[in-house]
Amino acid sequence: MAMVSRETPIVRNVHNHHLPLTFHQDASTAIPTQFIWPDEEKPTQDSTRALLCIPTVDLADTESAVRMVKEACAEHGFFQVVNHGISEELLDDAHRYTDAFFSLPSSEKQKSKRVAGESCGYSSSFTGRFSSKLPWKETLSFHHRSGSNDVSRYFATTMGLHFNRHGEMYEKYCEAMSRLSMTVMELLGMSLEVGRRRFVDFFQDHDSIMRLNHYPRCQTPNLTLGTGPHCDPTSLTILHQDDVCGLQVFHNKRWLSIPPRKDALVVNIGDTFMALSNGRYKSCLHRAVVNSEKSRKSLAFFLCPSMTKIVRPPEELIDEKSPNGGRKYPDFTWTQFLEFTQKHYRADNNTLSAFAKWVTSVPHFLPGGD
16 A cells, blocks of 8 residues: 555544644554554564563562562562552542543643653653654653652642642652652662661652553554653652553563552662662563553652762672672762653663763763762
8 A cells, every 4th residue: 555644633542532743644554653663662462461470569578578579679670569558549549530631631731741851741742852663652740759749739830720639639649659669668678688778768858750641542553652662760660550451571581461450559670779779680671552442541650869869879789899899880860860861862771771871971970070
């Protein structure tokens, strides 16, 4: 079939969610060409298989939890937690308000439009940053600092006072995720034998990010991805899925699905914690696929250090006999790493290595530089 190109103002799914952009569309695929991924990265038929042995950490059993976290983080950096103390009511409210936000007209969502180079705001396709391999999703991201009213203030000032209830609910959700992330940090500290409080103290004044994800139905899901393969540049991700499959992790050289489980929260290690562990724990390589039957939503809380805190592993994790003085990565701040991923490099499975080379080649970006 001959390729026909035309200008189209929006992409619609059956729920009338809009992805505002202008694109060239290939009539043979019915999705914009910018959303079509290379053949070697497209989802395949066998990538729908589920991971059979999902590491499930019961937070009510500390001894077992420490052991399982250690095994999972050394292998692939992924596990899920149960008995986490987050009420079903709060999780349901968070998903209900997320549905409400993404059901808004495009003009309302655009009030919080994400600015190029920034990590927060509403984005429908990341067109401001990328011109190819666009993710088939829309997101809303906002900052959260424990003990502050940042989230409530964000919704009130950006979206308007009639979004106060959204802000209050997400503030409550973020505080719950913050407490849970400190519990996970205790387990990580014990599993690495650096003490229960080591990482809790490091992240006490964290400056984290909350992201709402919506993956609309796609008429040709075998051509695109909701989110491409990547490791999170943040420290720790805590994710709650709705009842639609889509999350996949790379394990034993294969992409495997992680079926949603309402009573469980998915946790994965990010690049910043991999650096904090001096490479002992792996940042989890994962992606999201879409489907032609249902839209999918998820809630992701990204734990990050305070913006200026220097990321450096505890001395106990540094083997001085190893090359480079036992250090796998140079010192850096979250500000530097975040800027790198927002302005210089599209996150993938090599982000931290690429950043390490980049940051050491730009003297004024080294911690303490002018």
